[in-house]
Amino acid sequence: MAADQTILLELGSASPLDVREAGAPAGARTGPRATVPGRTRAAVLAGLLPVLVLLASEAAGRLGWVSSNLLPTPTDVVRALVDLGGRTVLGHLAASTARVAAGYAIGAALAVVAGSLVGLSSSARALLDPSFQALRAIPSLAWVPLLLLWLGIGEAPKLAMIAIGAFFPIYMGVVAGIRGVDRKLVEVARLMRLRPVALVRRVLLPAALPSVMTGLRNGLSLAWMFMVAGELIAASSGLGYLLTDGRETSRADLVLAAIVLLAMLGKLSDAAMAAVERRLLSWRDTVDVEARGP
């Protein structure tokens, strides 16, 4: 059982969650919960820019300032979606979402395993990390021809694309999280004679969680991007297909509709992840958490 010793020795001294400095009076840490007027104000501010842009483009289209072939008005975009029919639109959304979910799950699982290995053992790090860093530098589109050659034009290359996209940010987050665990906390765990598995489960993973969550969120947004790259080629469903279809038929309204749907899906899934993150990391002593309320 030399593993735990290696772990103990390898942990970096950087401490993102260093035990907080003493001296603050009791109760000073119960941050103010965001008030209802405050939230309304934030929502209004957040919506201001999109609404203005929508109004401006609508006006520009109606007044004939720009050709509606190049910049369809928002109502044109909505009409394009309506014309496609709810079932078709939902079908595209479902196809893309299912691909992202499956590809992301594969990529995340592999990344957590590989990241944990590299984070915990210096030999695994020496063996794997340089190669991963090189692979990480490959642009998403460069994978497309290779995956098509290897995996054909079915679902497999698309899932592989998405998994690749999700893998690297998550891998980086897991490695950084584990290597950045406060050495002082590990020492406490050592005093309590935690076995290697318990050390990982009860100390290293919780301590690494903030960084892992950041990786998971970044990985999810990259998964959406890689999904589009995968669907641009040889797909008959999904938002990437809608984009291609719009371009081939010179329908800017379809392209814009697909883009808007992508933005909404990305935003929604990120918001869901952020909610999970807030819940899991409510123990964190950061300005971030306090501003959002417990």
Next chain:
Amino acid sequence: MRMIERLYGEPRRDESHRGPQVSQGITDVPSGAAMDIHVRAKRFGQRRVLDDVRLRLAPGELVCLVGASGCGKSTLLRIAAGLDAAFDGRVCVDGRAQIGPTPAVGVVFQEPRLFPWCTVADNVAFETGGAEPGDARVAALLDDVGLREHAAALPRQLSGGQAQRVALARALASRPRVLLLDEPFSAVDAFTRMKLQDLLVDLVRRSGVATLMVTHDIDEAAYLADRVLVLQAEPGRLRETIDVPLPRVRDRADPRLADVRSRVLQALHDAHAL
């Protein structure tokens, strides 16, 4: 003895090392001491940090260790805690040679070092896997340190003094024979420090735990200690032992404490610590 030295050379925590062959080597340890440390030598590279340091802690005794920065105080404490096994010598707890950390020795560091994702109660009971709902043992420990109301709080909601109280409760959770403290009250304000000092005296008196505390604060050493050990630097040696034969409930204004303080100061001066 070779056997023992080899075992000490390995920073292992495996308690199977506390086998009979180890015990044979320590027959010279008198019974009664909760902890008996003998460091023949501790080196960092070529530098000899500790040189023939021997100290014994009786149950219920509170010993303060003072000395200049870098004289090896903290190193000695880490050796006693079982966190540093790369030295020549031995540590005995309750007359048995001890390698690596043990539940018989509790440690409080300068920082509280609480696990930020665990509640106060779970931090106190961390060693046994967290607090059960309505855990009487944890409630009693939190009661002892005056934090019964804070069992469900997260470390981020505590003040520095409260966090250090939790650290004390956690160190005492395994009912240790020995309590080691490394400048535990140096990061809190003066009033909080006085309260924590009185709490420590109270805890030591009630639990009978043998206590070794590293401190920079001469007032603190005089007020708390039954004995003050002065360590000199380069190499770290025990320079002097100053007994403080004053009653346990002490008055900070007691003129006899001033006498103790000046003796400690003189000893530090002699040790070229000042």
